[in-house]
Amino acid sequence: xxxxxxxxxxxxxxxxxxxxxxxxxxxxxxxxxxxxxxxxxxxxxxxxxxxxxxxxxxxxxxxxxxxxxxxxxxxxxxxxxxxxxxxxxxxxxxxxxxxxxxxxxxxxxxxxxxxxxxxxxxxxxxxxxxxxxxxxxxxx
Numbered sequence: 649x650x651x652x653x654x655x656x657x658x659x660x661x662x663x664x665x666x667x668x669x670x671x672x673x674x675x676x677x678x679x680x681x682x683x684x685x686x687x688x689x690x691x692x693x694x695x696x697x698x699x700x701x702x703x704x705x706x707x708x709x710x711x712x713x714x715x716x717x718x719x720x721x722x723x724x725x726x727x728x729x730x731x732x733x734x735x736x737x738x739x740x741x742x743x744x745x746x747x748x749x750x751x752x753x754x755x756x757x758x759x760x761x762x763x764x765x766x767x768x769x770x771x772x773x774x775x776x777x778x779x780x781x782x783x784x785x786x787x788x
Contacts (some may be wrong), residue, residue: 656756657746663726664743665692671721680719684744685760692727693764694740699738700731701768701778708738713736715773719759723747732763737775740765 657663667688669680690707697705719725724748733740745760770776 657726657748658728661698661728662691664695664729665727666724667727668724669719669721673777674721675782677708678721680721680723682715685715685719686710686713686762688725688727689743689745689760689762690764692729692745692786693743693762694766696731697739697741697766697768698727700734701766703767703776704771704773705766706769706773707737707764709765709769711740713760713762715760717747720749722755723749723759724751725759734778738767739778768769 665688669684671678673684674680676698694705694707698716724747727743728746728749729741729743732742741764743764744758744763747757747759749755749757768776768778
């Protein structure tokens with residue numbers, strides 16, 4: 649893996665989640681486990697899906713997941729999530745993850761990108777319709 653995606657955090661966008669991996673999230677060499685990153689991506693992607701569906705969602709598919717650069721203990725990760733498709737019961741979200749490392753040198757690297765699909769569920773955890781935008785009671 650190479651650092652070909654160096655740069656800045658996305659302008660004008662607010663991250664859904666910011667987190668710093670700890671030693672327990674990494675192997676003995678300080679490389680953060682891919683599964684830990686995947687869990688954080690799932691959380692970040694679910695946030696706009698929950699707002700858009702106005703309720704509970706469940707992950708039904710990881711459509712794509714690419715680790716572009718390694719993540720290290722001490723990196724500050726920023727997770728950006730955007731809804732790309734809304735179906736009858738499903739919401740598809742793109743998530744991009746950037747690591748701020750060596751903060752004194754202001755190095756920012758895109759480390760992961762993924763697309764996940766969530767399904768809106770009711771109180772019995774059965775699929776339900778995603779409400780139209782005009783009927784939402786929460787802020788998107």
